[in-house]
Each structure stands twice: as structure tokens, then as C-alpha cells.
Amino acid sequence: MSRRKSLVNTVADDLFDRIVAGEFGPGDPLPSEAEIGEQFDVSRVTVREALRTLTTRGIVRVVSGIGSRVAPVEAWRSVPDALRYRAAHGDDATVSEQLISTRRLIECEAAALAAPLISDSALEDCEACITAMEDASKAADVDAFVASDLRFHSVILEASGNLFLAVLLAPLTEVLADRRTETSRVPEIQRHAIHEHRAIVAALRSRDSAASRAAMEHHLQQTLDDLRHYVLH
Numbered sequence: 001m002s003r004r005k006s007l008v009n010t011v012a013d014d015l016f017d018r019i020v021a022g023e024f025g026p027g028d029p030l031p032s033e034a035e036i037g038e039q040f041d042v043s044r045v046t047v048r049e050a051l052r053t054l055t056t057r058g059i060v061r062v063v064s065g066i067g068s069r070v071a072p073v074e075a076w077r078s079v080p081d082a083l084r085y086r087a088a089h090g091d092d093a094t095v096s097e098q099l100i101s102t103r104r105l106i107e108c109e110a111a112a113l114a115a116p117l118i119s120d121s122a123l124e125d126c127e128a129c130i131t132a133m134e135d136a137s138k139a140a141d142v143d144a145f146v147a148s149d150l151r152f153h154s155v156i157l158e159a160s161g162n163l164f165l166a167v168l169l170a171p172l173t174e175v176l177a178d179r180r181t182e183t184s185r186v187p188e189i190q191r192h193a194i195h196e197h198r199a200i201v202a203a204l205r206s207r208d209s210a211a212s213r214a215a216m217e218h219h220l221q222q223t224l225d226d227l228r229h230y231v232l233h
Contacts, residue, residue: 007042011050014040016059016081019070020088030060030068057081079171093232096179099172100224104217106169107153111200112213114159118204125155126201130194137190145190146180152197156204156216183223186230192222 015030024030031039033047040047051068054060058077060068076082086095129152136144150173157166183189196219203215 007046008049008053011036011040011042011047012053015050015054019059020085024070026070026072028070029066030070032067080174083175096227096232097224099175099179100220102172104220106165107220108213108216110157110160110165111216112209113162114156115204115209115212116207117161118159122155122159123201123205126152130197133194142181142184145184146177149180149193150177183227183231189226189230192226196222
């Protein structure tokens with residue numbers, strides 16, 4: 001990475017951190033380019049590139065004759081950015097529940113589409129993921145548990161034959177990993193997830209779309225119930 005690129009990222013990341021911390025809220029003006037340049041001891045060219053980076057992500061808007069302002073969070077283009085801001089401002093419970101709601105819209109339909117299409121090898125991959133989850137649970141390896149959990153759902157998305165479902169869920173991958181790591185520290189949640197995944201595989205093996213959709217729906221409802229009971233209280 002060039003020194004210029006590194007400086008641009010440093011300035012952009014720091015400004016975003018300050019936005020998340022509440023120093024600048026949606027609608028608030030950012031310091032002028034000269035002030036930012038002085039704070040970081042960088043050129044105006046570097047400052048402009050950093051602001052352009054934030055503008056591309058939808059976090060900042062440049063208002064003619066006024067300068068740069070923080071955009072409404074609803075206009076931000078990066079899901080992880082928006083979730084980080086919401087979580088930092090007391091919306092963590094709402095964010096977690098809305099994430100599950102979004103997964104329902106995508107993954108239940110993916111399971112229904114996958115049922116008549118999924119190959120034996122893909123079903124074997126799902127079974128292998130469950131076995132890996134069981135091994136990780138016994139070893140108290142949360143990272144390995146989460147990786148296998150995410151892989152399980154990825155196999156089903158791929159088996160659905162619908163490219164757009166996977167594309168829609170892709171921006172949430174990083175967030176999903178973080179949230180799964182948080183919830184998967186609870187042994188009861190791990191046991192529930194393993195049980196629910198086995199039910200999903202059984203439904204997929206039956207090639208029954210309705211049963212597969214229902215199994216995924218039940219799993220995500222169980223996920224929501226566990227989140228409320230063990231994590232959000």
C-alpha cells in the first residue's frame with residue numbers, strides 16, 4: 001500500500017470513528033478541509049480523497065457552498081457501517097432482530113428453492129458442517145463453530161440456484177459472523193443450532209419445498225428466541 005493510500009485510509013477511518021462516537025451526528029458539518037489537514041498534518045489532496053472515500057460509502061455528503069456533512073444513516077451504502085453506528089447508539093437489540101428478519105426473507109425462500117435442486121454432495125457438505133459444529137462445540141472453539149455454521153447456510157444459498165439471493169445476503173456476511181460469534185458463546189444456543197440444522201437437512205432430503213421453508217423458518221425463529229432469552233435478556 002502506498003503512503004498516500006495509507007494516509008487517506010487513516011484520515012477516513014478516524015473521521016468515521018468520530019462519527020460513530022457521536023462527535024459528528026447525521027446532518028452535522030465536518031471540519032473544513034484545512035482543519036482536517038492541520039489535525040492530521042496531511043495535504044488537502046489527501047483530505048479530499050479521504051472525504052471522497054466516505055462520500056462513496058454514503059456516509060458524507062458534500063453540500064455546495066457549505067462543505068461536508070454527515071449523511072442520514074439510512075443513506076449509508078455499507079451495511080457494516082450502518083450497523084456499527086446503530087449498535088453504538090443503543091440500537092443493538094433492534095439491529096440484531098432486524099438482521100434475523102432480513103435473513104428470514106432470503107434464507108427461507110432459498111431453502112424452498114434448494115429442496116428439489118440440491119445435490120447429494122451438497123447435502124453431504126451440510127452434514128459435514130453439522131459434524132464440524134458438533135466437534136467445535138465439544139472443543140469450545142467458537143470461531144470454528146461459527147465458520148461451519150456460516151458454511152452450512154452458504155451451501156443452501158448456492159443450492160437454491162438463485163444467484164441474487166446470495167448476492168443480497170453477501171453484504172451481511174461480516175455482520176453475521178460477528179453476531180454469530182456473540183450468540184454462539186452460549187452452549188445452549190449451540191445445541192439448538194445443531195438440532196435445527198439437522199431438521200433442515202432432513203427436510204431438504206425429502207425434496208419438499210414447503211417442509212424445507214418451514215424448517216428454515218423454525219430455525220430462524222429459534223435463533224430469535226435464543227437471542228432474546230440468552231443475549232438480550
